[in-house]
Amino acid sequence: MTDQPDAPLTRIQQKNRDLILEGALTAFSTNGFRGATVDQIAEAAGLSKPNVLYYFASKDDIHKTLLTTLLDMWLAPMIRIDPQGDPLAEVLGYVRAKLELSRRFPRESRLFAYEILQGAPHLTEILGGSLRQIVDTAAAILGAWMDQGRLARVDPHHLIFSIWALTQHYADFDVQVRAVLGPGHDPFVEAEPFIESLYRKMLAV
């Protein structure tokens, strides 16, 4: 499409790339990378298959673009944990933000879930690199608060894992949760006070 690698995008390029990524998010998060077809993506985006491949070099390229783009949104709440803030309020704020992400962006959550399940072929460097650094930083903050006796002593890393597990479960396993609860339930609405009280009890000094 363009020979200039860093040429600014035209309006049409911007719009169509967005359409494609939006359609691909739905396709990949529903069927996984292998299960989604370029035709599906094209139809979801309202474009022809060759046109999709005019804007992206390959199916793989679309997937990689999605993943790296979304990773920032996914990690943002953890970066916002403030060492100067109130420990419990900061943790609960993070929990709430993460649950809100699961509620509002379940497709993104599932996309990551598929990727990790598959062994994270596109994310290995990131997982052990920047993600690990961000987590270590957050864990250090939590650890310091525990040292100061402002939070109950628990393993900070596993505390973070537990938050991920609990919040993402409601997005990734949505069908199971809904099937078990039956109709007339809003899993996310019920989950919030449950998870909040869980961490209040766990982290109370």
Added chain:
Amino acid sequence: MTDQPDAPLTRIQQKNRDLILEGALTAFSTNGFRGATVDQIAEAAGLSKPNVLYYFASKDDIHKTLLTTLLDMWLAPMIRIDPQGDPLAEVLGYVRAKLELSRRFPRESRLFAYEILQGAPHLTEILGGSLRQIVDTAAAILGAWMDQGRLARVDPHHLIFSIWALTQHYADFDVQVRAVLGPGHDPFVEAEPFIESLYRKMLAV
């Protein structure tokens, strides 16, 4: 292979079906249903592709067989919760059993994760049927203990979800957990005391 629908399996049939299911478990849990190929399964089983399809009608058939076979193992610990037992001990026993399943059978855990992510096309009746009943029964036991003041009052269904989320996370997101922790860690060994203390605090009256 056999016209008799309920004919007992010969020794060869038994062995080869087992080989196929074993190979398929690895293939499906690594790449998902769509990502796994019959050739892969055949190679993992040490059989030829036509021979695999001699023992199972289709790839789908293999998948469904695996899923339903494994569901029992997966649900067993919840059924063993004893209304006559000590409440906290019963819950912690269930948690430990579930974590042990994740540790020993991560492929099975991932197989289910893929299935649920996909919207549980093969399990919809089961999810809203027998699974729901089993969960409701367990939730009722937990609720009764809470009524008697022997466990802290929390939403029993979400308590169960939290156990699933926390324990399965270590199997399903294994690569992520290991990448973040770095080498020299055994996630499951560290997770057990963390999760146990979590539920001790949460459920203490």
Added chain:
DNA sequence: TCCTTTATTGACCAAATGGTCAGGAACACG
């Protein structure tokens, strides 16, 4: 041993799928 049943496979097929390409349509802009 002989004969029926069960196992196994190479060769093959049709459909699906990621991707290409030449050429035409739409657009931007002097």
Added chain:
DNA sequence: CGTGTTCCTGACCATTTGGTCAATAAAGGA
């Protein structure tokens, strides 16, 4: 306008893949 660039598509291709089948080999039982 006109012209160069960007955008778009129908037709096409090679590969992968689930599945079939006729034919052969191996068991098994009387």
